[in-house]
Amino acid sequence: MKKVLLVFGTRPEAIKMAPLVKAFEKEPSIITKVCVTAQHREMLDQVLEMFDIVPDYDLNLMKPGQDLYDITTNVLLGMKKVLADFSPEVVLVHGDTTTTSSASLAAFYSKVKVGHVEAGLRTGNIYSPWPEEANRQLAGVLANYHFAPTAASESNLLKENKISENIIVTGNTVIDALFLALEKIEKNQDLKAKILKDIESKFNNSTFNIQDSTFILVTGHRRENFGQGFVNICEALKKIAQKNPEVHVVYP
Template sequence: MSGRQRIAIVVGTRPEAVKLAPVVRELQRTRWAEPAVLTTGQHGAVVRNTLACFGLRPEAELAPPANARGPVPVAELTAGLLSSLGSRLRATDVHAVLVQGDTSSALAGAMAAFFAKIPVVHVEAGLRSGDARSPFPEEAHRRMIAELSDLHLAPTRAARRNLRAQGVAADRIVVTGNTVIDAVVAASRNPCHCTVPELREIEQDSVPLVVVTAHRRENWGEPIRRVGRAVAVLSRQYPDVTFVVAAHMNPSVRTAIEESLRDRPNVRLPGPIPYDAFARLLSRSVLAITDSGGIQEEAAAFGLPILVTRDNTERTEGVDSGLARLVGTEETEIVAAAEKEFAREGVLDVRKPDLPFPRPNPYGDGRAARRCAAACGWLLGLAPRPSDLTDQET
């Protein structure tokens, strides 16, 4: 590995593992990079399992802050992550640090690198909702990471405009497309080796599927319960549709959405779903109901309509393209929006997986990771600057 530039990739949550895995794979293919994955422990074994879907293992696994009384508050979580990442970076020879998105791990990674005077590369830079307190705390995290970053890898032209409005120099921004498109399509093509009977049954079933998730902090409690009740209503109205509720790691969040759904015969509650199995389910679903930012993007890879159970979103491209619709968390609004989707001609026909990039895809062309890796090489003076994703490519 002599002469290679060591690049630390900070991964805290499953979405970070998904979106950074293709970048790590592309860095491994270069002659100049030595990528090292550092996991922070935010999502523990789930991150390890997700990385394994892409043939990756972390070089180091840090211990996350713990709180015996429940979830760790954001301030304590960020402080603990900053301390552990700072110690790790000081103990190793690192030439650049990659962070992704808007988590506490991403913010702590950017801060630790900044304090260590190591260049920061922000993957999926420039998303903005316009409200610093929604989504909370992710919107503020993104803005703070932008102030610390040396290279901003914007997934879309809209994200680039947001960065320019914040004062980021144009020559520090590369428009790459979103790496989640690379990831979800690759994972959806993995062969099915599922050992969980309920998941295997779902994958082999031919009925229409609706994927449901809920986890955002601002929706904890009653809003998530309303989402669960809306899905219960829909399951009664559409008995020939299977509703797959993908569980969140937080037990209280999971309980809140599932409490109205446990006795519904066409609702599946399989527990945590491995990423490749989830990607395969998404590829053959007819609708997604979610408050997840990542799923808003992943669904676009398959042309899947999305009902976003939030009041605003930083993924505005999906809304602008018509694939996504903001419906909030009121039960009646969710039900009405789903009924409208189901009423469209052919929606409830069993769909076969088709080409993974229905046009137009607002989030890119599936070559984002290659551009991200090349941009890192350019930052370090080892490779030419990659071309931006162009209007024609999206």
Template structure:
């Protein structure tokens, strides 16, 4: 362990994607003897607990700001108010936020108003449309105007920040720490597709062996040898006719081809659940799953023939696992995934999804080529680079 560093870092998260990406940073900070406090807003309440256990992360302060059917303004106002009290007690030197959630924006605002430095992990992502994704695109733009330290996953992200007036000295290109987490967990499950490299001491709790749950292993056994399609969809802009149309297309695709299956971890949002049950419930070779813990989700991703998703995080995870991805969005803040050849933009027209699914099925050239693509989001060393830059500038 390194000599303790004087800075006191407070790390804030509220959702599953945030803690997945921040866990490697938390472990790296603590390994270097840097005072670290972990704070959860509980923006996603019941979804977080299994992730914290698997990632070996202990929460020091839980703001308990999550409520059912909450809107962005509800979350932001509660988190800012609770953080203001906490900051007065903890007096951190730096607050680290990740990505583009309402929790991240609230953390940046609360820290700025208390004169505390803000570090932004995954800085510089832009879709080009401030309303898509909503409210994430505006959240990250606002955080960039507040942050003092910007941890950009790619050179493209750095260039965006520079064009917006951020000094190069405030930016570090680190890669995305989701690659760190995904690589670690994939190794703990066995058979990492990308590398046999070991990143951490295997005696650590966050490197202990992992096993896929019995339910998921049974489904993977049933679908073994089939062309399994993994679907995730939850974004607000997908709600309504777009989502119902896409689900109908996938239902018909699976029904038409006997050698296919659909695995769909259904988000708890009622806007997703209701339409899913109406369209997909009871369909043959369609597996509707409760939200998966991360190790099970990785196992399902690794077994997938094709991934269909509107998730930003999946656009980073698919290249790490060498999996082809159809993105259910009109644009993406991660063009590197598209340029690399791993991802293809579908847009919001279900007819386009039908066409692309058919193309993938009838000609697997692209599907097979993705395994050889270099990951544009880093090599699993993002946490180390983030902490290096933080120590120099905090």
């Protein structure tokens, strides 16, 4: 049987890889194992619990004060042992983290094929976002299979002379993750009540009714948004809130 290793280390990666983990669990013809680097420990664990994922390998790299050098070398050394133990035919990585580029390099060193999920995103500036743009370009160079979320991403890969037969436009797996989460919440009324209570507690207005409210959910933590970027985001959200007082802006 084919053996596939899924590798991820941050919360965003875990969210977007969770649908693949669950899909592989239903495929008896493929032996699948999950390796987490724990580049983000606490936030990663939240997602693993939400999607009922128990890693087969946990490199547990999160250390106070670690930098990109530390993460890169520790992923490489940790992956060396995992690859030797499991001997997969394919390693699946996601996106643009340091885990992504380092795990791809580790697989390459072991002559294991790499599949890159969310492939082909490009800004054209290797320093923006930094280091994510370099990470995804490095993964793209090492990858044998490119799973592009959009036709635009596919076009970027073709411009880089990637083999067209090895590019598959899949859509973004975050949508699949959303449906998985909704399904779990609807089946678990205790969990649903807990989530609703948690969200309601974030608002000072005691008359706030989450069931009848319209939301805009915002995420904007990336490094390239630091400084003026965050100012611009908040100014835009302020204008939206002023023009639409019935809409609640949720920015975790």
